[in-house]
Amino acid sequence: GASIGVLGGGQLGRMMALAGAPLGYRFVALDPAPEAPCGQVAAQIVAAYSDKDAAAELAERTDVITYEFENVDAEVAALLEERSYVPQGSRLLYTTQHRLREKAALEAAGATVAPYAAIGSEAELDEAVKRLGTPCVLKTATGGYDGKGQFVIRNGSEVALAYAELSVTGAELVLEQFISFRCEISVIAARSSMGETSTFPPAENIHRGGILHASIVPARVPADVLAEAERLAARIAESFGAVGLLAVEMFYGEDGRLYVNEVAPRPHNSGHYTMEACATSQFEQHVRAICGLPLGSPELRTPVVMVNVLGEHLDGVTKLMLSPDSVGVEPTETAAAIRPKFHLYGKDEAKTGRKMGHINLLCGDTADALAWIDRTGLWPVE
Ligand code: ATP
Numbered sequence: 543g544a545s546i547g548v549l550g551g552g553q554l555g556r557m558m559a560l561a562g563a564p565l566g567y568r569f570v571a572l573d574p575a576p577e578a579p580c581g582q583v584a585a586q587i588v589a590a591y592s593d594k595d596a597a598a599e600l601a602e603r604t605d606v607i608t609y610e611f612e613n614v615d616a617e618v619a620a621l622l623e624e625r626s627y628v629p630q631g632s633r634l635l636y637t638t639q640h641r642l643r644e645k646a647a648l649e650a651a652g653a654t655v656a657p658y659a660a661i662g663s664e665a666e667l668d669e670a671v672k673r674l675g676t677p678c679v680l681k682t683a684t685g686g687y688d689g690k691g692q693f694v695i696r697n698g699s700e701v702a703l704a705y706a707e708l709s710v711t712g713a714e715l716v717l718e719q720f721i722s723f724r725c726e727i728s729v730i731a732a733r734s735s736m737g738e739t740s741t742f743p744p745a746e747n748i749h750r751g752g753i754l755h756a757s758i759v760p761a762r763v764p765a766d767v768l769a770e771a772e773r774l775a776a777r778i779a780e781s782f783g784a785v786g787l788l789a790v791e792m793f794y795g796e797d798g799r800l801y802v803n804e805v806a807p808r809p810h811n812s813g814h815y816t817m818e819a820c821a822t823s824q825f826e827q828h829v830r831a832i833c834g835l836p837l838g839s840p841e842l843r844t845p846v847v848m849v850n851v852l853g854e855h856l857d858g859v860t861k862l863m864l865s866p867d868s869v870g871v872e873p874t875e876t877a878a879a880i881r882p883k884f885h886l887y888g889k890d891e892a893k894t895g896r897k898m899g900h901i902n903l904l905c906g907d908t909a910d911a912l913a914w915i916d917r918t919g920l921w922p923v924e
């Protein structure tokens with residue numbers, strides 16, 4: 543079988559390797575942390591992501607290279623493209639690594655994004671806040687994740703503080719109008735190296751403290767909006783010339799329109815529900831897409847709620863794994879059908895806010911799964 547090199551050895555690489563193994567692929571991860579989540583289930587080169595010798599070794603040892611995070615060093619990406627086969631290409635990384643380039647590409651694809659402005663100085667920020675109105679959100683153009691590198695500006699008096707806080711990062715900045723939304727949804731699109739495109743059913747995403755808390759599928763929005771979201775994600779994947787997965791985060795606005803927030807050229811936390819709930823998981827689909835296999839069916843086989851296990855939830859979840867039936871369930875037909883599927887990533891340090899695992903709650907009705915989450919008492923109701 544062929545072998546696949548993965549830049550990054552986190553949980554996304556781990557689940558990719560676990561999904562690719564039944565198809566006969568072997569995996570080699572490149573990650574600086576010994577015993578990285580992916581390295582526990584695959585071979586690993588322990589070195590910095592920017593280490594060119596290590597990248598060259600990865601290219602030497604594998605047939606196809608992919609990545610599990612988008613902040614890949616541009617020089618390393620170029621080196622890998624030259625020495626190996628990187629079906630996703632470096633252009634997709636170049637576009638999605640930078641919010642301003644990404645927004646321009648999204649607009650070119652025909653998507654609507656929140657009104658925005660590039661910010662180079664406090665005076666420009668002051669002017670843009672007046673023009674776009676409050677609330678608005680100042681973000682670093684590069685490097686942000688889990689809501690890090692963002693400042694919500696509620697009124698004009700916060701401009702100086704916002705600029706002071708984010709300009710120290712040295713990153714370029716972008717100001718976005720704050721979209722008042724009914725909910726957030728995401729669609730994982732897949733496009734294969736053979737040009738085939740497929741989309742998974744949209745997930746409704748609940749964030750807490752800037753971090754994804756839960757994904758609900760089917761998303762609780764009208765059917766025509768679900769269909770439009772899938773069409774939009776497919777159109778973006780095609781317009782970007784994407785190969786592999788492209789996760790598209792959207793706001794379903796109070797005005798009934800879909801605004802694209804950002805995209806990620808990789809498996810996405812909001813797509814973890816596919817692991818047991820769909821005929822094909824996002825990880826298998828990614829492997830299929832980059833290896834030129836036909837894409838698998840994205841069909842949803844059951845309603846599902848995915849809940850993230852952060853460091854602060856790990857002890858409780860470990861106990862729950864021993865006695866999943868201890869969660870008091872209402873003796874209704876649908877509640878009895880809840881089947882929790884546990885996924886832990888093998889990370890040693892359970893820091894607060896760190897993603898340690900997730901649970902896919904297969905269910906007859908997502909309302910029951912949400913009630914199950916509440917009854918565990920592990921995720922305090924906000
Ligand atoms: P991720 O971990 O998804 O990569 P991130 O750090 O890149 O997160 P965003 O996705 O841009 O950050 O924003 C995080 C969350 O903040 C969004 O999911 C949404 O809840 C809120 N948010 C960000 N931008 C806006 C906006 N323009 N209008 C309304 N809400 C927003």
Ligand code: MG
Pocket residue numbers: 686687688804
């Ligand atoms: Mg992001």
Ligand code: MG
Pocket residue numbers: 791803804
């Ligand atoms: Mg996001």
